[in-house]
Amino acid sequence: MDRHEEIIAIATRVASFIDSENAYCYEIGDGTVNYVYRVEDVEGHSVIVKHADTTRRNAEGLLLSTDRSAIEYAQFQALSEIVPNFIPRIYYYDRERHILVMEDLKEFEILREALLNFRTFPNFAAQVSRYLFDTLFKTTDLVVPAALKREQVRKLTNPEMCALTEKIVFTDPYEEQEEPVYSPENKALIESALYRNEALRTQVGLLKYRYKNVSQSMLHGEMNTTSVFINADTIKVFDPEYAFYGPMGFDVGTFIGSLLFPWLLGKLTDTEPARQFVEWLGDSIERIYERMQSEYENNYDALVTDAMARTAEFKELFYREVLGDSFGYAGTEIIRRTAGSLRTREFLGLRDPEKRARAERILIRMGTRLVMHRHVIPDGRAMMQLIRQLADMPDAFDA
Numbered sequence: 001m002d003r004h005e006e007i008i009a010i011a012t013r014v015a016s017f018i019d020s021e022n023a024y025c026y027e028i029g030d031g032t033v034n035y036v037y038r039v040e041d042v043e044g045h046s047v048i049v050k051h052a053d054t055t056r057r058n059a060e061g062l063l064l065s066t067d068r069s070a071i072e073y074a075q076f077q078a079l080s081e082i083v084p085n086f087i088p089r090i091y092y093y094d095r096e097r098h099i100l101v102m103e104d105l106k107e108f109e110i111l112r113e114a115l116l117n118f119r120t121f122p123n124f125a126a127q128v129s130r131y132l133f134d135t136l137f138k139t140t141d142l143v144v145p146a147a148l149k150r151e152q153v154r155k156l157t158n159p160e161m162c163a164l165t166e167k168i169v170f171t172d173p174y175e176e177q178e179e180p181v182y183s184p185e186n187k188a189l190i191e192s193a194l195y196r197n198e199a200l201r202t203q204v205g206l207l208k209y210r211y212k213n214v215s216q217s218m219l220h221g222e223m224n225t226t227s228v229f230i231n232a233d234t235i236k237v238f239d240p241e242y243a244f245y246g247p248m249g250f251d252v253g254t255f256i257g258s259l260l261f262p263w264l265l266g267k268l269t270d271t272e273p274a275r276q277f278v279e280w281l282g283d284s285i286e287r288i289y290e291r292m293q294s295e296y297e298n299n300y301d302a303l304v305t306d307a308m309a310r311t312a313e314f315k316e317l318f319y320r321e322v323l324g325d326s327f328g329y330a331g332t333e334i335i336r337r338t339a340g341s342l343r344t345r346e347f348l349g350l351r352d353p354e355k356r357a358r359a360e361r362i363l364i365r366m367g368t369r370l371v372m373h374r375h376v377i378p379d380g381r382a383m384m385q386l387i388r389q390l391a392d393m394p395d396a397f398d399a
């Protein structure tokens with residue numbers, strides 16, 4: 001059996017709503033690592049099949065273990081208990097062959113694409129804040145009994161994918177690269193702002209250390225606009241192969257950081273729809289923070305099981321720490337997607353090289369400021385105020 005026949009056989013066996021006599025299969029994945037297929041019959045019934053191979057899709061010579069696939073399944077299972085409405089339905093997982101069969105979210109589009117087209121979604125902030133609060137706070141050991149939490153941490157230990165993040169997010173952007181992705185005219189600035197900036201390197205080092213050592217909550221691990229599907233009604237979060245237990249601010253901050261790229265793209269685009277989009281998105285970011293905080297304040301006492309975490313001061317200090325982490329990790333996400341090896345698609349929306357170089361300078365300014373000031377920015381509203389101010393600043397570098 002060739003690979004396609006095998007995929008069709010598995011899919012039609014577990015999804016009886018597909019007509020196995022008239023099913024076909026094609027690859028839809030655009031990723032670098034996994035193979036993603038749609039299996040469909042002539043009536044249009046379909047499922048998605050994700051196959052994690054030991055060889056990477058874009059570089060067959062580079063081997064990667066298939067553990068990420070078992071992690072992805074374990075994470076989907078855990079999420080199905082906490083936020084079943086915000087993930088695709090999972091039909092089947094084949095442990096031997098690392099094949100996951102799931103709901104086809106064909107009525108959705110990837111959040112990054114939607115935002116690149118300056119589309120707005122009224123429920124976005126409410127749904128994102130609910131997803132983040134539920135998945136993050138409810139998996140801490142303030143809520144989950146300690147023994148169970150430790151068992152979960154063990155099950156969701158993900159050394160290989162975490163090592164990738166440690167390199168790509170927390171190391172590479174701060175070191176000279178062989179083939180820089182940023183605009184050549186920003187070379188001197190990037191060198192002084194990132195490579196030779198001892199104060200920044202120290203703070204990023206601390207954030208990296210927290211990423212590695214603070215097993216606070218069950219994280220998605222790659223919570224950015226490419227891991228979220230959206231339509232007019234709702235969001236679906238997918239692709240959790242980077243899942244592990246880490247600081248909850250990492251998921252929050254990575255996501256917020258990834259939103260600031262389309263925000264800035266809109267800001268630098270001089271049209272009415274872009275202006276409305278920028279207003280909506282900035283407002284949504286503020287509301288994500290506000291709603292997370294009110295969920296926290298309103299549900300803390302009922303959810304928390306640890307008697308030692310019951311003081312008002314503990315409640316406040318704990319939140320403050322998460323908030324600071326989230327600003328810091330928003331900063332590292334912005335920096336890595338601007339100056340790291342994997343550059344974000346939003347830059348392609350800036351075709352004028354001068355404008356693109358200016359966007360890079362603004363983003364480096366935002367990223368470094370968020371990292372350096374993460375402990376003193378009081379809330380999401382103040383963060384957005386800072387972001388707006390930095391975007392409007394005259395174009396002289398001032399980290």
Ligand code: ADP
Nearest residue numbers: 028029030031033034036048088103104105239
């Ligand atoms: P990778 O781990 O290789 O990044 P993803 O899980 O992100 O794989 O899937 C790659 C692409 O396949 C996604 O960007 C999306 O376009 C498509 N895809 C993945 N899962 C689904 C799904 N459940 N429904 C529809 N399309 C999907």
Ligand code: MG
Nearest residue numbers: 031226227239
């Ligand atoms: Mg992906």
